[in-house]
Amino acid sequence: MSATEYTTKHVVDDLVSSYQRVPMLVIAAHPDRSRIGERAALMDLYNEGSDYLSRIKPEFAKNGNAGRALLDEFISRSPIIFQRESGGRIKLKAHSTKTTVTIAGRGAQDEYILKESDLDNGVVIGLNHRIVLLLKLLPLQDSSVDDNDVLFGISSDIRAIRNRVAQLAGMDLPVMIRGAAGVGKQQAAYAIHQASERREQPFISVNLAAIHDAVAEAELFGSYRGGSRQPGYFEQAGSGTIVLEDIEDASPGLHRLLYTVLQSKSVVPVGTEETLPITCRIMLTSHQDSRGFEENSTLSMLIEKLSAYQLFIPPLTERREDIGLLFDYFVREQWRKLYADRSHDVKIPGELMSQLLTFHWPGNVRQLRNVARQVVIDSREQEQLHLDPQLLSMLKPSNPGHWEDETSVHRKPNSVSRDELLETLRSCRFELQATAKALGISRASVYQLIQRFEGVRTAQDLSEEEIKKSYEQNRSDTEKMMWDLQVSQIGLRRRLKSLGYDI
Numbered sequence: 128m129s130a131t132e133y134t135t136k137h138v139v140d141d142l143v144s145s146y147q148r149v150p151m152l153v154i155a156a157h158p159d160r161s162r163i164g165e166r167a168a169l170m171d172l173y174n175e176g177s178d179y180l181s182r183i184k185p186e187f188a189k190n191g192n193a194g195r196a197l198l199d200e201f202i203s204r205s206p207i208i209f210q211r212e213s214g215g216r217i218k219l220k221a222h223s224t225k226t227t228v229t230i231a232g233r234g235a236q237d238e239y240i241l242k243e244s245d246l247d248n249g250v251v252i253g254l255n256h257r258i259v260l261l262l263k264l265l266p267l268q269d270s271s272v273d274d275n276d277v278l279f280g281i282s283s284d285i286r287a288i289r290n291r292v293a294q295l296a297g298m299d300l301p302v303m304i305r306g307a308a309g310v311g312k313q314q315a316a317y318a319i320h321q322a323s324e325r326r327e328q329p330f331i332s333v334n335l336a337a338i339h340d341a342v343a344e345a346e347l348f349g350s351y352r353g354g355s356r357q358p359g360y361f362e363q364a365g366s367g368t369i370v371l372e373d374i375e376d377a378s379p380g381l382h383r384l385l386y387t388v389l390q391s392k393s394v395v396p397v398g399t400e401e402t403l404p405i406t407c408r409i410m411l412t413s414h415q416d417s418r419g420f421e422e423n424s425t426l427s428m429l430i431e432k433l434s435a436y437q438l439f440i441p442p443l444t445e446r447r448e449d450i451g452l453l454f455d456y457f458v459r460e461q462w463r464k465l466y467a468d469r470s471h472d473v474k475i476p477g478e479l480m481s482q483l484l485t486f487h488w489p490g491n492v493r494q495l496r497n498v499a500r501q502v503v504i505d506s507r508e509q510e511q512l513h514l515d516p517q518l519l520s521m522l523k524p525s526n527p528g529h530w531e532d533e534t535s536v537h538r539k540p541n542s543v544s545r546d547e548l549l550e551t552l553r554s555c556r557f558e559l560q561a562t563a564k565a566l567g568i569s570r571a572s573v574y575q576l577i578q579r580f581e582g583v584r585t586a587q588d589l590s591e592e593e594i595k596k597s598y599e600q601n602r603s604d605t606e607k608m609m610w611d612l613q614v615s616q617i618g619l620r621r622r623l624k625s626l627g628y629d630i
């Protein structure tokens with residue numbers, strides 16, 4: 128690789144937009160768990176065209192500490208060689224080492240060619256099935272890890288978001304947080320609240336899609352019923368923070384109500400003449416791309432009003448370097464919760480970590496956390512973390528982008544058969560937006576087709592009984608519930624939350 132400046136997409140529009148990226152090795156699994164998240168830059172590969180990896184080189188570091196090599200007795204001192212080839216490719220040569228080298232968990236070979244695009248996404252290197260490293264082009268930054276970070280992670284994206292959170296915490300302004308389902312939007316809102324002067328005040332999160340239009344006004348702004356005052360969510364938030372989740376899923380009526388309230392900075396509880404000033408900080412979350420908002424709609428005006436400060440959280444697969452550390456963090460958290468009496472120094476097997484690093488994570492961090500919980504439950508009597516075969520097959524890498532070329536296709540909804548709809552819904556994890564894209568029809572048409580065909584449903588159509596049964600059978604795992612009930616996980620979570628389940 129020549130000494131080119133690699134440009135990287137950045138998460139926060141108005142922060143620095145390019146970094147120098149170099150080939151970096153990040154430890155994702157190591158017998159000594161404290162080493163997860165350490166990184167080493169292959170500067171000789173970057174500058175001179177070749178570098179090597181062995182038990183004694185290079186030196187990995189985090190938190191500004193002095194570096195140390197892998198130092199694992201099962202890893203050979205003889206080197207694995209990285210050599211620059213034409214076209215930004217890298218040859219990895221394992222001829223002269225006794226260490227078994229695997230790439231992305233596949234069978235061991237003596238030589239591998241890594242394309243530049245592989246290095247962009249991150250190449251998963253397994254050493255003797257004990258140590259797993261991610262080789263990726265990353266900015267030349269130190270790895271800083273603090274277990275007390277509300278937003279945990281070592282990627283430059285999470286780092287930039289943490290900096291942004293610190294800035295936003297000091298400004299008493301509304302914030303808009305965008306990103307796909309499960310990326311950590313609510314976690315980011317909580318991080319801002321915790322870092323702000325409002326931290327001692329309530330933090331209230333409201334799922335707008337779960338509120339029925341008929342009761343929305345009373346639930347949000349309060350009411351006067353049967354001789355007593357019922358406080359709404361805005362009042363309950365007091366001088367704290369209110370997070371209005373997934374704003375695009377609320378009804379247009381609700382958008383209009385919120386817009387009026389935000390203009391007047393006050394609410395009028397239903398059935399009263401009383402005007403109550405709003406003192407809480409407002410944050411919105413959205414899982415939709417800004418192009419998805421219809422121009423001049425109340426929603427777009429509402430968003431414009433509230434989006435003076437935005438935060439975008441990228442999907443987990445764009446920051447694979449966070450996976451090892453986050454998984455270890457969630458395993459420790461779940462282990463403490465479930466087996467407080469047992470040491471939580473269980474080993475993460477190399478194969479498991481390779482699989483986690485290569486999976487496409489459509490449910491993002493939430494799904495990773497669910498997998499960690501499931502693995503901990505399944506490992507009760509084991510020395511190592513154990514993965515249930517069903518879960519293992521679910522984590523097989525697949526091609527999530529298979530519909531992307533079809534976004535320009537436009538067809539009549541009438542030409543979509545029930546079978547095609549069902550098959551596409553399944554391949555898109557029952558998410559309506561993705562299904563609409565894949566079929567080349569609008570989201571509204573997908574919804575109409577669901578209503579039309581028998582046996583095809585959304586989470587809104589499920590009975591409370593069915594939800595309860597599936598919740599118990601699947602031990603509250605919403606990923607499993609999604610496949611069981613054949614509805615989107617986002618919709619399902621919304622229903623669960625509105626029914627008061629702990630998720």
Ligand SMILES: Nc1ncnc2c1ncn2[C@@H]1O[C@H](COP(=O)(O)OP(=O)(O)OP(=O)(O)O)[C@@H](O)[C@H]1O
Nearest residue numbers: 277278279307308309310311312313314492493496
């Ligand atoms: N960087 C992070 N560090 C620690 N925990 C995280 C991080 N990101 C997400 N999580 C955890 O992952 C789970 C999902 O995060 P969160 O609920 O914030 O996602 P979201 O983007 O708001 O999802 P949705 O759009 O589906 O509501 C939560 O349990 C959260 O605590």
